[in-house]
Amino acid sequence: MVDIKVIKAPAPGTMQIIRQRSGARWSEDFRPAAVGLVQGKLIEMVVASDIAEKTAGVTVTDVRGSCPQNMVMLAIAGETAEVMECLQKIRDGGDGTHDCR
Amino acid sequence: MVDIKVIKAPAPGTMQIIRQRSGARWSEDFRPAAVGLVQGKLIEMVVASDIAEKTAGVTVTDVRGSCPQNMVMLAIAGETAEVMECLQKIRDGGDGTHDCR
Amino acid sequence: MVDIKVIKAPAPGTMQIIRQRSGARWSEDFRPAAVGLVQGKLIEMVVASDIAEKTAGVTVTDVRGSCPQNMVMLAIAGETAEVMECLQKIRDGGDGTHDCR
Amino acid sequence: MVDIKVIKAPAPGTMQIIRQRSGARWSEDFRPAAVGLVQGKLIEMVVASDIAEKTAGVTVTDVRGSCPQNMVMLAIAGETAEVMECLQKIRDGGDGTHDCR
Amino acid sequence: MVDIKVIKAPAPGTMQIIRQRSGARWSEDFRPAAVGLVQGKLIEMVVASDIAEKTAGVTVTDVRGSCPQNMVMLAIAGETAEVMECLQKIRDGGDGTHDCR
Amino acid sequence: MVDIKVIKAPAPGTMQIIRQRSGARWSEDFRPAAVGLVQGKLIEMVVASDIAEKTAGVTVTDVRGSCPQNMVMLAIAGETAEVMECLQKIRDGGDGTHDCR
Structure with missing residues (x-):
């Protein structure tokens, strides 16, 4: 199972931790309502x-580990309602068509 | 057990994540029906x-981890029916001849 | 579950272990009452x-592993009461709004 | 327990995956009946x-991980019968003299 | 739980293994009664x-893994009685004030 | 628990695998009766x-992983009887004085 968390009104240091590990694709003054x-x-x-990218109103980035190719976490930013809806879709497995059976 | 998932109509960012980690063997405008x-x-x-390579109509690439030699995931692209059939074969263990016993 | 510990009156060598692995963001003569x-x-x-950064009176740093991007531990310094309160909040999951449900 | 698999008539891409990760000790046109x-x-x-090296008719290589010294898998090539016999010996622990007791 | 061991009258090669992985902070002729x-x-x-550093009569070093920042083991040298007492304190969790509760 | 195995009359390729990963401290023509x-x-x-170094008649080397400091295995060479005796001592925990209690 994936672990899913939401941070409302993320502190500047929290945004910096994410930004530093995501190849600086988010600008320094990007302060979303929720991540x-x-x-x-x-x-x-x-x-x-893929689910997040197909959800309207949110921005996705990967958070990397010890090497650039190593993706350890996803960060999804946006308005609180959109982020919560997106996380709910991820928890539900999107439109249910991702399993091979 | 292997984990198996299918993404239908993968979003551009999804294809980019796979492409970035697979040595750019897939072109930037490669948009398969399913992965x-x-x-x-x-x-x-x-x-x-090996099973995928012997399945008609699909293209296989390895998705690498922190180092070029480190294979962490396979991506199999093609028409939805072919990809689904290939994943089913992988789930079934191919022609049943891969186990040593 | 996260592991949480507190060190009261940390020894100089303890502060050095943390400092060496946190990008030297804490000065050499920084001797907090508790970590x-x-x-x-x-x-x-x-x-x-994020919880620690929103707690008054404490200073947070990440302790890194084998690579700069690799965060393996958090260190939270300050007066003993503030550090204990902060760790309690982390144990409780902050204001309870971090779970996606 | 070790995991043991056999691939009969390995596809060219399968041989390439093994070759790329084994220090190119197998030539590009090496196409064994089984691996x-x-x-x-x-x-x-x-x-x-050690068991494989003492088995007649098979060729052994190590498949490396993220670093040259890091051995993550063995590949044993040859005629199908010889490879199957070798894998059976490995499953049985060779001549039973490898355990210390 | 931590693993704790003691080596009495450590052999020269044992001291070398520890020394080689601890940044050479122990001199080559350092031969403690116990480690x-x-x-x-x-x-x-x-x-x-932190507990070891606060224990009289012992010397502490960290034993590193694949990278300088990566601490995988502690080595605590001194007279046998002091080392045993220190390890007992570590097993007991020091003065009992390290847990956050 | 440690894993312990013995290889009698190790094949040349087996000695090479160990030698390549142990900093070449064993010469190329070193062919012990057992490892x-x-x-x-x-x-x-x-x-x-430490136990092996204190056992007469055997030679010890560390087998490294992805980095020089990373010790993943010990190799102990010598006459079969001496190696078996040494492995038995390691299995028994030496002279029983290594546990801290």
């Missing part, structure tokens, strides 16, 4: 990232 | 890769 | 860091 | 490698 | 290190 | 190494 975090196996995070 | 993902131990992914 | 330590998954430490 | 794969702890793979 | 070893999570080793 | 292998946590291998 959702998703951690799990690579295969789960690729699926979660 | 199957397989994650497991190296030995399981080598077997899965 | 709280938090270790867990990255997603848990980002949430803990 | 056995063994994955486990280093201590188990050293024992398996 | 205590502590292995566990980073958070546990920082607490253990 | 004992010990894999476990670092703390267990340091204790095992």
Whole structure:
């Protein structure tokens, strides 16, 4: 199972931790209302990232580990309602079509 | 057990995550109908890769981890029906001849 | 679950271990009354860091592993009462709004 | 326990995955009838490698992980019957003399 | 739980293994009567290190893993009685004030 | 628990695998009657190494992982009887004085 958390009104240092580990794709003055975090196996995070990218109103970035190719966490920023809806979709597995069966 | 997922109509960012971690062997405008993902131990992914390569109509790439030699996931692209059939074969262990006993 | 410990009146060598692994953001003569330590998954430490940053009277740093981007532990310094209160908040999950449900 | 698999008539891409990660000790046109794969702890793979080296008719290589010294899998190539016999010996622990007791 | 061991009258090669991995902070002719070893999570080793540093008569060093910042084990040298007393304190969790509750 | 194996009359390729990963401290023509292998946590291998060094008639080397400081296995070479006796001592925990209690 993936771990999912949401941070409402993230503190500047929290945004910096995410920004530093995501290749600086978020600008320094980007202060979203909420940030959702998703951690799990690579295969789960690729699926979660696809769900997030198809959700309106949120911005996704990957948070890297010890190497640039190493994705350890997803960060999803936006208005609180949109982030919560997106995280709910990820928890539900999107439109239910991601399992192979 | 391997983890197996399928993403139908993958978003551009999803294709980019896969492409960035697979040595750019897929072109930037490659937009398959579906992408199957397989994650497991190296030995399981080598077997899965062999099954996929012997399946008509799909294209396989390895998704790497922190180092070029480090294979953490397989991505299998193609038409939805072919990808689904390939993933089913991988789930079934191919033609049943991969186990040593 | 995260692991949480507190060190009261940390010895000079203890402060040095933390300082050496945190990018030297704490000066060599920084001798706080107490240091709280938090270790867990990255997603848990980002949430803990956000809680700590919103707690008055404490200073937070990340303790890194084998690479600069690799965060393995949080260190939270300050007066004993403030550090204990902060660690309690982290144990309780902050204001209870970090879970996505 | 070690994981053991056999791939009969390995596809060209399968041979390439193995070759790329084994220090190119197998030539590009090496197409064995079968390839056995063994994955486990280093201590188990050293024992398996010794058993394979003492088996007539098979060729052994180590498949490396993120670093040259890091052995993550053994690949054993040859005629199908010889490879199957070798994998059976590895499963049985060789001549039973490898345990210390 | 941390793992704790003691080596009485450590052999020269044992001291060399520890010295080589601890940044050469112990001189080559340092031959303590006993060496205590502590292995566990980073958070546990920082607490253990603080306890050891506050114990009279022992010398502490960290034993590193694949990178300088990566602490995998503590080594505590001194007279046998002092080392045993220090390891007992670490096992007991110091003065009982390290848990946050 | 540590894993312990013994290889009698190790094949040349087996000696090469060990030699390549142990900093070339064993010469290329070193062909011992038996090689004992010990894999476990670092703390267990340091204790095992100390026991082996205090055993007459055997030669010890560490087998490294992805980095020089990273010890993943011990190799103990010598006459079969001496190696078996040494491995038995390691299994028994030496002279029983390594536990802290």
